[in-house]
Amino acid sequence: MTLKVLIVDDEALARSRLRTLLSECSDPRTEVVGEAGNAVQAMQHIQRLPCDVVLLDIHMPGVDGMALAAQLREMSSAPSVIFVTAHAEHAVRAFELEAIDYLTKPVRRERLEQALQKVQRLRQTADSASSADAPGANDCLIIQERGRSERVALADVIFLKAELKYITVRTADKEYIYDGALSDLESRYPHLFVRVHRNALVARRCVRAVEKHNDPVEGEGWTVRLDGVDDRLAVSRRQLASVREALMG
Numbered sequence: 001m002t003l004k005v006l007i008v009d010d011e012a013l014a015r016s017r018l019r020t021l022l023s024e025c026s027d028p029r030t031e032v033v034g035e036a037g038n039a040v041q042a043m044q045h046i047q048r049l050p051c052d053v054v055l056l057d058i059h060m061p062g063v064d065g066m067a068l069a070a071q072l073r074e075m076s077s078a079p080s081v082i083f084v085t086a087h088a089e090h091a092v093r094a095f096e097l098e099a100i101d102y103l104t105k106p107v108r109r110e111r112l113e114q115a116l117q118k119v120q121r122l123r124q125t126a127d128s129a130s131s132a133d134a135p136g137a138n139d140c141l142i143i144q145e146r147g148r149s150e151r152v153a154l155a156d157v158i159f160l161k162a163e164l165k166y167i168t169v170r171t172a173d174k175e176y177i178y179d180g181a182l183s184d185l186e187s188r189y190p191h192l193f194v195r196v197h198r199n200a201l202v203a204r205r206c207v208r209a210v211e212k213h214n215d216p217v218e219g220e221g222w223t224v225r226l227d228g229v230d231d232r233l234a235v236s237r238r239q240l241a242s243v244r245e246a247l248m249g
Contacts, residue, residue, distance in 0.1 A: 001120055002029045004050075006079070008042040008065070009035075009057040014105070018055055018084065018112075025113050028120040039063035043071065051079050053100070053119045058085040066090065069097045073183060080119045080181070095164045096198065098181045102165075122180050139189070141169060143176045152176055154192055158206050158228045160185060162199040172228040194246040196224050196235045204246045210235060 005022060007015045015035050022030045033051050036042035038060050046054075054072065058065035069081050083094045086105045094102045100122070101115035140151045152169060161168045162182045169176040186193060186201055193201040202224060209225040211232075222235040224243055235243050 001123065002031050003052045003116060003119060003123075004033045005030050006033060006042065006045060006051040006054045007035045008037075008039070008054055008060075008068070009084070010037050010060040011057075012037075014057065014084075018107070021107060021109050021112050024109050025116060027113060028116055030116065039065070039068040039071075042068060046072070046075075046079065050077060052123060053080045053082060053116070055082050055084050058083060058087060058090055058094075066093060066097065069094070069099060073097060076187075078183065080122060082115045082119070092164065095162065098162065098183050100181065118179055122184060141176075141178055141180075143169070143178055145177065150176070154189060157193075157203055158226055159200060159202040159231070159233060160193065161201075161233070170229060170231065194239075194242050196233055196239050196243050198236065200233050202226060202233060202243075202246075204249065207243065207247045210240070210243055210247055 007018050009015050009018070019032055022032055033049055034045045036045055039062060042054065056065045056069060065083060065085070072078050072081060081097070081099045083090070083099050083102045084105065084107060088104050091102045100118050103111055103115060139154045141154065141157070143150045143152055152171065156171045157169055158172060159170050160178075160182060161170070167178040167180055167182060169178045182199070182201060186195055192203060194204050194207070196202050203226075206226045206228055207224060208227050211223050211225060212220065213223055214220050222237075222240055223232040224235050225232055
C-alpha cells in the first residue's frame with residue numbers, strides 16, 4: 001500500500017523538509033500528491049484530488065490547522081490527520097479531533113514512519129471490513145498489545161471511548177487499548193454503534209436507559225446506562241435524540 005500524502009504548512013521550508021523525510025520513509029511507502037500553504041488551499045486540493053493522510057501544521061494564517069481538521073472530520077471519506085507542529089500544548093485538543101498522531105518539530109524520520117504506519121494499519125483494517133462478505137456479527141477488532149495480537153469480536157464490545165492517542169474498547173470482561181480512529185469505526189459500523197458524545201460510541205444492543213443528572217460543576221446533563229458494565233457515559237445534547245432512538249429500537 002502506498003499512502004497518498006498532502007502536506008499543509010504555511011512555511012515552504014517546513015514543507016520541503018517533510019518532503020525529504022517522506023522520501024526517506026520505506027515502511028510504508030508514500031506519494032506526495034500536493035502541498036498547501038493554508039487551510040483554504042488544502043480543502044480545495046482534497047476536494048479535487050482525495051488523499052489518504054494530511055500532514056497538518058496548526059498555526060497558519062486564516063483558518064488554523066485545528067479548524068481544518070474539524071472540517072475534514074465531517075467528510076464522508078475523510079483523510080487521516082497527522083499534526084506536525086512546533087507547539088506541544090495543543091495535543092489534547094488534537095486527539096479530541098481524532099488525529100492519528102501529533103508530531104513536534106523538528107520531526108525525526110523514525111517518528112514520522114511510526115505515525116504513517118498507524119494510518120496504514122487503519123486503512124488496511126477498513127479495506128478488510130469493506131470486503132467482508134457478511135459484515136456485522138462476525139466482525140472483530142485486532143488488538144495489538146505487548147507484542148501479541150488478539151481478536152475482539154464487535155458483538156462483545158459494549159462501548160468505545162477515545163482516550164488521547166488511543167481508543168478504550170470495553171467488553172463485559174475486560175478493557176483493551178485499540179490504535180485507531182473513533183470516526184472510522186462509527187462510519188463502518190453504524191448498525192452496531194451509536195455516538196453518545198464526541199469521544200464515545202456505545203453498542204446499540206446495550207443501551208438500557210438514558211438518565212438526566214445534575215452535576216454541581218457542569219449543571220444539568222444526561223448519561224446513558226448500559227447492560228454489562230457499571231460505567232455511565234455522558235450523552236451530549238447533540239446526540240441525545242440518536243441515543244433515545246437506539247433505546248427504543
